[in-house]
Amino acid sequence: MTLRDVVGPYFGTFGGRFVPESLIAALDELDAAYQAARVDPAFAAELAELHRTYTGRPSIITEAPRFAEHAGGARILLKREDLNHTGSHKINNVLGQALLAKRLGKTRLIAETGAGQHGVASATAAALFGMECVVYMGAVDTERQALNVARMKLLGAEVVAVQTGSRTLKDAINDAMRDWVANVENTHYLLGTVAGPHPFPTMVRDFHSVIGTESREQVLALTGRLPDAVAACVGGGSNAMGIFHAFLDDESVRLVGLEAAGDGVDTPHHAATISRGRPGVLHGARSLMLQDEDGQTMESHSISAGLDYPGVGPEHAWLSDIGRAEYRGVTDAEAMSALRLLSRTEGIIPAIETAHALHGALELGKELGPEGIILVSLSGRGDKDMETAARYFRLLDGEGDAPAGSAS
Amino acid sequence: MSSVEQTISTRRDAGSGALIAYLPIGFPTLDESVEAAIAVVENGVDILELGLPYSDPVMDGAAIQKATQTALQNGFRLRDAFTAVERVRAAVDAPVLVMTYWNPVMQYGVDRFAADLKNAGGAGLITPDLIPDEASEWMSASEAHDLDRVFLAAPSSSDVRMRQAVEASRGFVYAVSTMGITGARSDVDAAARGVVSRLRDAGCTSTCVGLGISTAEQVRDVLSYADGAIVGSRLVAALSEGGVPEVARVAADLASGTR
Numbered sequence: 035m036t037l038r039d040v041v042g043p044y045f046g047t048f049g050g051r052f053v054p055e056s057l058i059a060a061l062d063e064l065d066a067a068y069q070a071a072r073v074d075p076a077f078a079a080e081l082a083e084l085h086r087t088y089t090g091r092p093s094i095i096t097e098a099p100r101f102a103e104h105a106g107g108a109r110i111l112l113k114r115e116d117l118n119h120t121g122s123h124k125i126n127n128v129l130g131q132a133l134l135a136k137r138l139g140k141t142r143l144i145a146e147t148g149a150g151q152h153g154v155a156s157a158t159a160a161a162l163f164g165m166e167c168v169v170y171m172g173a174v175d176t177e178r179q180a181l182n183v184a185r186m187k188l189l190g191a192e193v194v195a196v197q198t199g200s201r202t203l204k205d206a207i208n209d210a211m212r213d214w215v216a217n218v219e220n221t222h223y224l225l226g227t228v229a230g231p232h233p234f235p236t237m238v239r240d241f242h243s244v245i246g247t248e249s250r251e252q253v254l255a256l257t258g259r260l261p262d263a264v265a266a267c268v269g270g271g272s273n274a275m276g277i278f279h280a281f282l283d284d285e286s287v288r289l290v291g292l293e294a295a296g297d298g299v300d301t302p303h304h305a306a307t308i309s310r311g312r313p314g315v316l317h318g319a320r321s322l323m324l325q326d327e328d329g330q331t332m333e334s335h336s337i338s339a340g341l342d343y344p345g346v347g348p349e350h351a352w353l354s355d356i357g358r359a360e361y362r363g364v365t366d367a368e369a370m371s372a373l374r375l376l377s378r379t380e381g382i383i384p385a386i387e388t389a390h391a392l393h394g395a396l397e398l399g400k401e402l403g404p405e406g407i408i409l410v411s412l413s414g415r416g417d418k419d420m421e422t423a424a425r426y427f428r429l430l431d432g433e434g435d436a437p438a439g440s441a442s
Numbered sequence: 443m444s445s446v447e448q449t450i451s452t453r454r455d456a457g458s459g460a461l462i463a464y465l466p467i468g469f470p471t472l473d474e475s476v477e478a479a480i481a482v483v484e485n486g487v488d489i490l491e492l493g494l495p496y497s498d499p500v501m502d503g504a505a506i507q508k509a510t511q512t513a514l515q516n517g518f519r520l521r522d523a524f525t526a527v528e529r530v531r532a533a534v535d536a537p538v539l540v541m542t543y544w545n546p547v548m549q550y551g552v553d554r555f556a557a558d559l560k561n562a563g564g565a566g567l568i569t570p571d572l573i574p575d576e577a578s579e580w581m582s583a584s585e586a587h588d589l590d591r592v593f594l595a596a597p598s599s600s601d602v603r604m605r606q607a608v609e610a611s612r613g614f615v616y617a618v619s620t621m622g623i624t625g626a627r628s629d630v631d632a633a634a635r636g637v638v639s640r641l642r643d644a645g646c647t648s649t650c651v652g653l654g655i656s657t658a659e660q661v662r663d664v665l666s667y668a669d670g671a672i673v674g675s676r677l678v679a680a681l682s683e684g685g686v687p688e689v690a691r692v693a694a695d696l697a698s699g700t701r
C-alpha cells in the first residue's frame with residue numbers, strides 16, 4: 035500500500051475518535067455521506083465547478099527569483115493559494131464540507147477560527163448557500179484579527195468571542211464541539227483543519243489535496259521535474275497536508291512542515307507541536323500535543339493566530355513518526371523577516387502563517403544550493419495581518435521601517 | 443458484583459434508586475472538595491462521581507467549566523485525585539467513581555492510573571470522551587485492577603452502539619438525558635426515558651441518567667424508570683454559592699426525591 039492510500043481513521047498509532055458518544059452518530063453520518071460523495075462524479079463535478087467559477091482555481095504558481103537570491107540561489111516556486119477567493123487555502127475545504135452539509139440537509143454551519151481565515155471562508159460559504167453561520171473565535175484572536183471579525187459579520191455570520199480557557203483557537207474548538215453536541219440535528223461542524231475526530235483529518239486533507247495535485251503538474255510543466263522539497267506552514271496542518279499529499283509517494287521529494295517556534299522552541303513561548311509535543315488526545319484525536327506532565331493542554335504562543343495551536347493533525351504526527359516528513363520551528367522574528375522580504379522582493383505580502391513556510395524555504399534553499407527547486411505553499415495573503423505587521427515594523431508611528439533596498 | 447452495582451441494586455430493591463453526586467476535585471480547594479463530597483454522602487447521596495479537572499472539558503457547560511478551571515488555577519495536580527479519593531473513602535462508605543477526560547489518564551499511564559485508583563479505594567472511571575471502540579487499554583487495565591468502567595449512551599446512539607455500551611460497561615451505563623452538555627435544565631429531556639428503555643432492550647440491568655437533573659422532583663421522576671439519577675451542575679452551583687453547608691443542604695433536598 036502506498037502512503038497516499040491511507041485514509042484513516044488511524045494513521046499509525048494516531049487518529050481515531052475520542053469524542054463524547056453523543057457525537058458518534060453525527061460522525062458516522064458524515065463519514066457515510068463523505069464516502070458516498072467521494073465516489074460520486076456529480077459531487078466532484080459540482081465542487082470542481084464551484085472552484086472554477088467561485089474560488090478561482092486552478093491557482094497559479096509564481097516563480098520568486100528575487101526572493102530566491104536570499105535562498106542560496108535555489109529556485110523557489112510559490113503555489114498561490116493567497117489568490118483564492120477569501121484570501122487563503124481555507125476555502126478549498128470549506129466549499130467541500132458546505133456541499134456535504136447541504137447533502138445532509140443541514141441548515142446551520144458552525145466553525146472555529148484562529149486567524150479568522152477559516153471563519154471568513156465559512157461565513158462566505160454560508161452566504162453562498164443561504165445557511166446560518168456561527169463562528170467561534172477566542173477572545174484573544176478577535177482582538178488581534180479584528181478585520182476578519184468585521185468581514186465575517188459583514189457576510190452575515192455571528193461571531194462568538196470565546197472567553198474560556200486560554201481564549202484562543204483550542205478553546206474555540208471546544209465551544210464549537212459543545213454547540214455541535216447540542217445542535218447536531220440541523221448543524222454541521224465545519225472543522226477548519228486536518229485535526230479532530232475521524233473523518234475530519236482525512237476529509238479535510240482530501241478537500242485540500244487539490245493544492246498538491248495542481249502544483250505537482252505545474253512544477254513538472256515549468257521545470258520538467260519534481261521539486262526537491264515542498265515547504266508549508268503547519269498550524270493544524272491543512273495547507274501542508276493539502277500540498278504534501280500528491281507527493282507522499284515521490285521518495286525524492288522532501289516534505290518540510292514549518293511550525294511556529296514563537297520566541298524559540300527552547301523557550302516556554304512557542305507552538306511547535308511536532309518538535310516539542312508528546313502523544314496525547316486533544317479535540318477528538320490521538321496526535322502530538324503540547325501538554326504538561328499531567329496531560330493538561332499547554333498554551334501555545336505565536337505571533338500568527340493561525341499557527342497558535344497546541345495540537346496538530348494526526349497524519350502529520352504519523353508522517354513525522356515514520357520519517358516521511360520533517361518538521362522545523364520558525365521563530366516570530368524569522369517569520370516576520372521573511373514576510374518583509376517577500377513583500378519587497380516580489381511584491382507579494384503573505385500571511386504571517388505563510389511567512390513561516392517562506393523562512394523555511396530560505397533555509398532549505400541554502401541547504402540545497404542553486405540546483406534546488408523548492409515548492410512553497412503560499413497559503414494566504416497578508417491583508418488580515420496589516421495591523422500586526424504595522425505594529426511589528428512600526429510603520430504607522432512615523433519612525434517607520436528601513437526603506438526599500440535594506441531588505442535582508 | 444462491584445460496590446457500585448451493589449449499592450444500586452440495594453437501592454432498587456428498596457423500591458427506589460441511587461442518587462449520584464458529581465463534584466469536581468480541587469474546587470473550591472482540595473480540602474473543601476473533600477469535605478463537600480463527605481457532606482453530600484452524609485446527606486443522602488449513594489454514590490460519588492468525583493471529577494478530575496481538565497484543561498479542555500468538551501462535555502461540560504459553564505458551571506462545571508468554571509469550577510474545574512478554578513481548581514486548575516489553584517494548582518490541582520493529578521496525584522491530588524488519589525489523595526482526595528482516599529480521604530473521602532476513609533470518612534464515608536459510598537463508592538467513589540472518578541469522572542475524567544481521557545488524556546490525563548493516558549499521560550499518567552493507564553495501568554498505573556488504575557492501580558493507584560484501586561489503592562486509593564476508588565471504584566472505577568466514568569470516561570466522557572472515551573468510547574468503547576477506543577478503550578482497549580482501559581478494558582484490560584480495569585479488568586486487571588477490578589475497577590468499574592462507565593461508558594455513555596446517548597439519544598443518538600444506534601442500537602448496535604447501545605448494545606456495545608452495555609457489554610463494555612461495568613457498574614452502570616451512563617444514560618445521557620439530552621443532546622448537549624452538562625448544566626441544569628428546567629425539564630429533563632423526554633429523550634432520557636427513550637435512552638433507558640433502549641438500553642433495557644439491549645439487556646442493561648444498571649443504568650443511571652445524567653445531564654440536566656437539578657431538583658428532587660426530577661430525581662423522583664428519573665428513578666421511576668432508571669436505576670440512578672446523577673446530579674452535577676446544581677451541586678457545583680450550590681458549592682460555589684454557599685460552600686459546604688449549602689451543598690449539604692441541596693444534597694439533602696435532592697435525596698428526598700429518592701424516597
Ligand SMILES: Cc1ncc(COP(=O)(O)O)c(C=O)c1O
Nearest residue numbers: 151269270271272273340413414
Ligand atoms: C493563511 C493561513 N495559512 C495557514 C494556516 C494554518 O492552518 P493549517 O495548518 O491548517 O493550514 C492558517 C490558519 O488560519 C491561515 O490562515
